[in-house]
Amino acid sequence: MTEKAKFEKVASSLHSDGRRNYVQPADVKGRFATSRKGIFALLIGIYVLLPWVQIGGHPAVFLDIAARRFYLFGATFNAQDTFLLFFLLSGIGFALFVATAVFGRVWCGYACPQTVFLEGVFRRIERWIEGPRAKRIRRNAGPMNFDKFWRKTLKHIAFFLMSTTVAHIFISYFVSLPGLWKMMQESPLNNISAFLWVFILTGIMYFNFAWFREQMCVIICPYGRLQSVMTDLDTIIIGYDEGRGEPRGKKSDPDAGDCVDCGRCTAVCPTGIDIRNGLQLDCIGCAACVDACDEIMVKLKRKPGLVRYDSQHGLRGERKKFWRPRLALYGFLAAVGLVVAFFFGLQSHEEFEANLLRLGGTPYLVEDDGRIQNLFEIHVVNKKSKSHTYEIKPSTDDGLEYVIAIPNPTLKGGQGMRVPMFIYSSPSNTVDSIHLDVSQDDSDTVHKVSAPFLRPR
Numbered sequence: 001m002t003e004k005a006k007f008e009k010v011a012s013s014l015h016s017d018g019r020r021n022y023v024q025p026a027d028v029k030g031r032f033a034t035s036r037k038g039i040f041a042l043l044i045g046i047y048v049l050l051p052w053v054q055i056g057g058h059p060a061v062f063l064d065i066a067a068r069r070f071y072l073f074g075a076t077f078n079a080q081d082t083f084l085l086f087f088l089l090s091g092i093g094f095a096l097f098v099a100t101a102v103f104g105r106v107w108c109g110y111a112c113p114q115t116v117f118l119e120g121v122f123r124r125i126e127r128w129i130e131g132p133r134a135k136r137i138r139r140n141a142g143p144m145n146f147d148k149f150w151r152k153t154l155k156h157i158a159f160f161l162m163s164t165t166v167a168h169i170f171i172s173y174f175v176s177l178p179g180l181w182k183m184m185q186e187s188p189l190n191n192i193s194a195f196l197w198v199f200i201l202t203g204i205m206y207f208n209f210a211w212f213r214e215q216m217c218v219i220i221c222p223y224g225r226l227q228s229v230m231t232d233l234d235t236i237i238i239g240y241d242e243g244r245g246e247p248r249g250k251k252s253d254p255d256a257g258d259c260v261d262c263g264r265c266t267a268v269c270p271t272g273i274d275i276r277n278g279l280q281l282d283c284i285g286c287a288a289c290v291d292a293c294d295e296i297m298v299k300l301k302r303k304p305g306l307v308r309y310d311s312q313h314g315l316r317g318e319r320k321k322f323w324r325p326r327l328a329l330y331g332f333l334a335a336v337g338l339v340v341a342f343f344f345g346l347q348s349h350e351e352f353e354a355n356l357l358r359l360g361g362t363p364y365l366v367e368d369d370g371r372i373q374n375l376f377e378i379h380v381v382n383k384k385s386k387s388h389t390y391e392i393k394p395s396t397d398d399g400l401e402y403v404i405a406i407p408n409p410t411l412k413g414g415q416g417m418r419v420p421m422f423i424y425s426s427p428s429n430t431v432d433s434i435h436l437d438v439s440q441d442d443s444d445t446v447h448k449v450s451a452p453f454l455r456p457r
């Protein structure tokens, strides 16, 4: 018995001796493959371009964890808005439950970052460098030679560079693009935590996309495990029409079903499973097997759809129904999370934000005439969509001289502005803190901000 025969495959990615069964999916063409390519390109484009899009003076999505401020499409949230995030994430989570209950693992097959980057970027690079499935399998099984060496080396260099790029883009969502660019020009020691994050993320992505791959979906991802409790017999899944396909046999066999046992559906599967074995946890709903089998059916002049999107009831030829109690429940919870709770959360959200910041450098300056100067910046953010004018003024007459660069800034919706401010005190004044009121033209809300006034002791 050969070594190969001794160790049968026991799972899609595992042999019985624990060795990895490295899946080499074949290329596939078809309507779902084309749709997926379009969706991958769109999602990757959004991921790459979003940090460049500015709304109201900030990136469209900027999770400024250092300042505990989050900018999302013109709205500004801070650490006190965590409950909104909770409702938003809960709503999105339940909306995903609805999508899963209706369409099965549509998220996994079309929109999960793991699939988008693996299928849309890394596997494409692999195909460009190492060629189609048959060549890859043959080369991998063969001895190391110059051809194998340069292709593998080039592929891993490309994978590493791509992982680094994706990691840098990811970090830019937390530090902004100008922040990232500034960090890249400095020593890593000046921004050690950001540097470590990029380093770790690059390592994780390289490991995942170069080697771990489908095992992330099959072994690690909890969503894949949960799908069995979210789906039922009326969920649209990808399935094999057993009644039509069995018994398998040659085209010329009059007693055989439509499946000619060509194995094409298994060859294209990125998790290495055979869809004809029924609904499996390892199926990520990518529809590659649908395109593959349709191609065969067209060639055989048979009706496509032997492997297709359908419910388990549909595949068995039984009556299908759309509305089920679970759908109503998930839909209700998603609506509560997304619409009701988030809507009321936004209603109570602040109209604008004002923060007083001391500028870096010398804490105070003593002028030639003995006056003491402190330098501040007041950061005003319009959190609504319309333009507003703000008034910045001292709360009380404390005897200090306030020189505010723009005392009445007008800000567009979502815009923020940092207004510099010089504050002078006579040597005899002993006031040790400053207090300012910031108000908005059409609102009664007044934000009171204060900071210590520093002077020689």
Ligand code: SF4
Residues within 6 Å of the ligand: 240, 245, 258, 259, 260, 261, 262, 263, 264, 265, 266, 276, 292, 293, 296, 306, 307
């Ligand atoms: S591609 Fe279609 S015909 Fe070929 S093995 Fe799969 S189900 Fe059967």
Ligand code: SF4
Residues within 6 Å of the ligand: 238, 265, 268, 269, 270, 271, 272, 273, 274, 275, 282, 283, 284, 285, 286, 287, 288, 289, 290
């Ligand atoms: S069985 Fe079909 S749909 Fe499921 S992962 Fe494999 S190719 Fe994709």
